[in-house]
Amino acid sequence: MLRIMVVDDEELAAMRLMRILSERDEPSEAIMFLDSLEAYEYAKAHPVDVAFLDISMPDVNGMQLSKLLTDTRETTKIVFVTGYDTYAVRAFELNALDYIMKPITAERLDVTMKRIGTENQATAAAKPSLEVFLFNGMNLNLRTAEGAREAVKLRSPKTEELFAFLLCKRVVIREEIIDTLWNGLVPDKAWKNLNSTLYYVRKAINTTEHKSEITVTGNEIRINTDELYCDLYEFEHLLKEIRRDPERNTPLLKRAEALYAGPLLRGKAYDWASEYALSLERQYTELLELQARHYRQRGQLLQALNGYGEILKLDAIREDVHGEMIRIFLELGRKNDALRQYRQLEAMLRTDLGIEPDAEIKKLLL
Template identity: 55%
Template sequence: MLRAIIVDDEELSIKRLKNILIDSGEIEICGMFLNPVEAYEFVKSNPVDVAFLDISMPEINGMKLSGLLFELDASLDVVFVTGHDNYAVQAYDMSAIDYLLKPITTQRMSKTLDKIRKKLRVSSVEPSIAIHLLNGLKLYRRDQNKAQIKLRSPKTEELFAFLVCKRTVSREEIIDTLWSGLEPEKAWKNLNSTLYYVRKAISDNKAVHCIVADRNEIRIDESGVYCDLYELERLIKKIRLAPTNNAELFEQAEALYTGQLLKGKAYEWASAPMRQLEQNYILLLEAAARLHLQRSEPLKSLHYFGEILKLDALREDVSHEMIRLLIELGRRNEALRQYRILEATLQHELGTKPNPSIIDLITS
């Protein structure tokens, strides 16, 4: 069953839509909200497949809310529900899967559910291209040969990386980011020609359909590709929902994170998402270390604390935890070695010394 939320500022409309969806036998209603902010907070920590959003709501309307929800989960399906028919074009510009006019009938809802089922069938097809953005940028065909796909030029690579990272982006934003120094006409021409060469590189592969473009925006259809970044982000989201039950997911995430996002590529626009992803991954490693501490598995905790320090050697609190665990395990020489590493790092980078309480652990 698909998990759905309903957001509408009219309680009667929510009840009617709820009854239709429940009667379909395909939808599980996991939340009903009169307040869009409450719906947004719910989706932050709960998995949702479909959001039925009223468009005309005070403060945060359905259009704005859909954008916020897509930022949380780009795979979420949105169905707009409204009493007015003058929002249709804007609704489809927002990548909505459907647009329903009130009063909604069972017959009309069945067409919406058909669209959702069709999308799910497409999503179930095995992606034929693999995109690796972690520790560099590489594209492979997911066939027996696993041949690497070569892009025409550095700018072609950057455009493709930008599209994959952004998932959905307006043509104006692409031009402002990648061709900001050019005259508008030339910038648009460069975008179109570069996009052509991206598509040509994968044109003998079904993955060409993963790039969906119209006059206003370009997006990546995630169902058409495997991407290590997307997989890692999905794992991080799963772990956040139930961190104490996901020891195996921690291991999967560690295997996926082979290096920084687009490592070796000097893309100015990539620095912020790279830092954000690294911070999210560090939080994941810390959660894994804490989980194994709770389970009395100090060796596994040591491993995850060590991985954190590889990414952020200035984490004095993490070094403290490692030293404490090493001493508890009777590995005092290793604890002292870890302290010396911390001492040298802090002196070199910050001109400071470790907290005296850390050396007290070793000498006590």
């Protein structure tokens, strides 16, 4: 799947290109930025395959941004988008893949996308890459040079747990692993179990065509995070970026929402992971709530409703969140929806906690 970035300070032009991209049959993942520096910060932490850049932008123009992006990741393909044809020669001097005049049409975009496809086939790396997904369970894929995904199966539940532990810790010493995963075994047997299980992990995820995702140096075992994709790592980076400026990071929060498909390692009874999973969920919920309040204050009530709804997916009996949604429904003149929300809250509280909703919430509907 292509990871695409659209950067244009003209919102309507950017949205038009995003719409045309979304209507294409080929799978892709596109994110839009109206600010060059925000786009650059995102690209520093996330692989971008193709960047569609408007040339005339304030602060950092498209040509300057193209150099920043390719310095960050040489394989990022640059497509310049502009309303002026005077930049064409300069654009191709910068090794741009293409140069498109506004307004962009679906037919013209097809030409660019075919060119991208040809380039990808010519420059595709010979090595597969490992993709690890830890939210809502644990799934591993190996992406082949042709772009196909092959599921990776680990040998046993203990092999899965060891790999999950290493992924979450990044760097860990052998004693900590043994104390966590083989506590209670005599030392010799514990060390033997660790060594054999680690062998089977490495055998499953490593092939002769690419570098090792796990490095063992003396007593230390390290995950080489640059050699794999992990949704957890991207999610944590997004949380960090969003905290810097929650009001301006709506695209990043939407990406975080897409990544958070369910609790970390759902279905895996790993005691060591439970606190970590709760911490991630709590941080994510705080950001959702912060943004929902922001939308509320700006009068963007539908966006606020969506944010509060996402919170309830994580914690369905948040009485305060139900109350906010009821207030918004009433402000929008949707009393039936407000009543439905109240009845939902009432039923859950009675069933799960044996209590009634707060009287102040009930008064809202009188």
